[in-house]
Amino acid sequence: MRRSNIGWLFLAPATLILFVVGFIPFLYILYVGFFDWNSNAVDPTLRWAGLQNYRNLVFDATFLNSLARTLVFAFIVVVSELLLGYVLARALMADRLWGRQFFRTIHTLPIVVAPIAVGATWRLLCVPGFGIIPYYLKLWFGIDYNISTNAYHAFGTAIVMDLWHWTPFVTLSLMAGLTALPKEPLEQAQIDGGNKLQIFWYVIVPMLKPVLLTTVFIRLMDALRSVDEVWMLTKGGPAEATRFIGLHIWINVFPKTDYGYGAAMSLLTLYVTIVLSWLLFVAMTGRKGGAQ
Amino acid sequence: MNSFIKAVGVGCLSLGLWCSTALAQDSWWKTAAQPYQGATIRGISESTPASKYVEQVLGPKFTQETGIKVEFEATSWDQMYDKAIKDMEANTGIYDFVYIEQDIVYTYLARNFLVDITKSLADNAKIASPDFKPENFTTFLNYFKDPKSGDVMGVPMEAFIKPYLYRKDLFDDPAIQKSYKDKTGADLKPATTHEEYTRIAKFFAEYGADKELWGTTVQASSSHPAAFYEFFESVAPTFGVYNWGIDGKTFAATEAHGGQMNSAASKKALNYWVDLLKYAPPESTSSTWDEVAGTFAAGRAAQGLVYGENAAWIATDESKSTVVGKVGVALPPVEAGVMEAAKAGKGYIGYYDGGAFGIPHSSKNKDASLLFLQYIGQTSVQTDWALAGSRIVMNSTYDDPKIVEQDKKVSGYYTLMRDDGKLFAGAPPFPFHAQVLQVVAPFIYKAIVGEIKPDDALDQAATAAEAELVKLGYRK
Known part of the structure; x- marks a missing residue:
């Protein structure tokens, strides 16, 4: 058997699984998106709607607000996690840091906690009337912190919770990337008289690009489909202040059983995610299209 | 001697009969x-x-x-x-x-x-x-x-019904009664009208300012359907707004089309309910039915509408409740004419869940x-x-003696349920329950957090509910 055929044979099981659990459901969603289908309607069968679901989305303020809110959330958490993650990675790599191994372990712990548990824990910390965060914010700073009435408090808490949960992942990724960097270019840059900022920007960042790109993509896609943590923390509230797009789609598809519209929302969200990722890829690599 | 033998005989016979019946009972399930x-x-x-x-x-x-x-x-x-x-x-x-x-x-x-x-x-x-x-x-x-x-x-x-629970110990306290009389000019007793209820809530919110005590519970989670349910199934009916304000025949929700969701009575109800948040503990805007029971059991509210499934443990279980022996039970306060309508079978005053x-x-x-x-x-x-x-x-x-005994400890909750249960009603027979709930609830949430005024919330909710019912094919 030719070597290339053996390769395909090894890939076959994974490809088959991906086809069954990924591609076929995708085609089904694409199909359902063209229908008006609600199992609790007078006529619960699929009724052809053409592009009407997509047309409605363009005028659906709740959907558009959810999408915009999600993009803002994703932008803030990804940028913050990248900055924080880099600073922490450098700190945890510093030889002079006492108890480095211990801090590395502690710092990594949030990653292993299930998102649903993270959401529940933060909920307990923040619940008005009983949570320790509102209690001490009031006691020490006189702040009336309330995630069930103040949209900014709820949105801010969702961001902080995400930072707490996922910054360690970014730190670990960057630590791996930084450790693998060759020392010669850095030494050469120092000899050539580059200052710290110049070395960081012109030497470290370009060399770290593959790791940065992977990390940003993973975190961006995670942030865009954030559901379980936020569901546990605020249930999308107060009102709709933290109703991110994943949560909005879930509400439409499951409790509201609006399958056709929900399918259209999912596809449009997928499209936005792909476009964003592509733009990011182009911006970070300087490449255009898929030519290279 | 003969009588002794007879007595033993009758005893054995009874025992035999009892055993055989018991065995027969057991064996039926087994068989x-x-x-x-x-x-x-x-x-x-x-x-x-x-x-x-x-x-x-x-x-x-x-x-x-x-x-x-x-x-x-x-x-x-x-x-x-x-x-x-x-x-x-x-x-x-x-x-x-x-x-x-x-x-x-x-x-x-x-x-x-x-x-x-x-x-x-x-x-x-x-x-x-x-x-x-x-x-x-x-x-x-x-x-x-x-x-x-x-x-x-x-x-x-x-x-169970959703009755009005109040702190009997506070309502019966002579010092508090005097203070209430001095401040309001009225006697302190369980409210029968919404004005009385608000007055009592305000009084206890002020009285309890340094005691971790507030005037009322409100099941007003700003992101959970519990808020929708408390408003449409427990509060709106006490203002004469039934079946979520949706006409059961035409499925109209707006007043313009014959519905009641944004009627004057409905708006008065939402304004009253949202206003109560001023006198409620801070957790109220994140409270579902469980948290409301918890708030009352923790002694943090003087009164409230609490699901009856929690009445017994709140009133009797010392391991969970701090208000054992201090709980009074009454019918919810209503607008004029609503109680009469309910007694005549033309309405209801709360939720029978x-x-x-x-x-x-x-x-x-x-x-x-x-x-x-x-x-x-x-x-x-x-x-x-x-x-x-x-x-x-x-x-x-x-009528079971054990229930009669517990009824005394829960201040007659069971008697209230038996005698006045007919004044309460379940949810309307809508097959589109979840769909309308998901459409209307966000407007209630927005009214709770003050994003929009209660009147506007109901206007927008009624329009959105009708649009959804047209989309689902129920309203032509």
Whole structure:
């Protein structure tokens, strides 16, 4: 058997699984998106709607607000996690840091906690009337912190919770990337008289690009489909202040059983995610299209 | 001597009869369950006191008597519906019995999710228990009958009203009564009108400012359907707005089309309810039914509308409640004319809630589940279950000495439920329950957090509800 055929044979099981659990459901969603289908309607069968679901989305303020809110959330958490993650990675790599191994372990712990548990824990910390965060914010700073009435408090808490949960992942990724960097270019840059900022920007960042790109993509896609943590923390509230797009789609598809519209929302969200990722890829690599 | 022999003889005969009856009783379940020995049935329910009793007591007892294992999942309200509905939609057959809350039964019936219990037992007389008699249940059973055939589709497992609970110790305190009289000019007594209720709430919010005590509970989570339910099922009816303000024939919601959702009465109700948040503890905007009960049990509110399923433990369980022996029970306050309308059968003053267990069509163990449902529907298991969960589904339970005794500890909650239960009503028979709820609830949330005014919230909610009903095909 030719070597290339053996390769395909090894890939076959994974490809088959991906086809069954990924591609076929995708085609089904694409199909359902063209229908008006609600199992609790007078006529619960699929009724052809053409592009009407997509047309409605363009005028659906709740959907558009959810999408915009999600993009803002994703932008803030990804940028913050990248900055924080880099600073922490450098700190945890510093030889002079006492108890480095211990801090590395502690710092990594949030990653292993299930998102649903993270959401529940933060909920307990923040619940008005009983949570320790509102209690001490009031006691020490006189702040009336309330995630069930103040949209900014709820949105801010969702961001902080995400930072707490996922910054360690970014730190670990960057630590791996930084450790693998060759020392010669850095030494050469120092000899050539580059200052710290110049070395960081012109030497470290370009060399770290593959790791940065992977990390940003993973975190961006995670942030865009954030559901379980936020569901546990605020249930999308107060009102709709933290109703991110994943949560909005879930509400439409499951409790509201609006399958056709929900399918259209999912596809449009997928499209936005792909476009964003592509733009990011182009911006970070300087490449255009898929030519290279 | 003769009389002694006679007495011994009669005694032996009685003992023999008793033993044989007892054995016959035991053996009926064993015999009926024989073909299903070793089977496992799985059920899902909301985690309520009544459900926990099924999980911890009735399930294991049934297993002991029949050899059929019962796996019971008591989870949150949202999770319960999410899992049960997905299971029934996908026909996966994970659950053999599911909790059907009174307000969702019409959706389940419309979608043919449930097994016809009456017909199934008639078709298979071998598993029809002589101790299961639908006529023993209160009229609450009617909610779980198929409107067309009258057949039973679910066995009631809990039923309760949502009464007005108040802190008897505070209301009866002479010093507080004097202070209240001095401040308001009125006597301190459980409110019968909304003005009185607000006045009492305001008074206790001021009185309790340094005591971790507030004037009222409000089930006003700003992101959970519990807020929608408290407003439309417990508060709006006390203002004469029934069935969520939706016309049952035309499915109109806006006043312009004959609905009541944005009527003057409805707006007055929402303004009143949102206004109460000023006198409620800070957790109120994140409170569902569980947190409201918790708030009251923690002694953080002087009064409130609390689901009756919690009344017993709040009033009697010292391990969970700080207000044992201090709880008074009364009917909710109403607008003028509403009580009269309810007594005449033309309206209602609050929510009569509860649920039943039904068998999904997708169940793979229907017969074993039918046995279990009949087992929990026996008269003999009702009293202890009522003591644990303050739920009553059979008329005979009210007269049981144990219940009469507990009724005194809960300030006559059971008497109130028996005598005035008819003034309360379940949710309207809408097959589009979840759809309208999801559309309308965000406007209620926005009114709670002050994003929009209550009047605007109801105007927008009514328009959105009608649009949804047109989309679903109910409103032409």
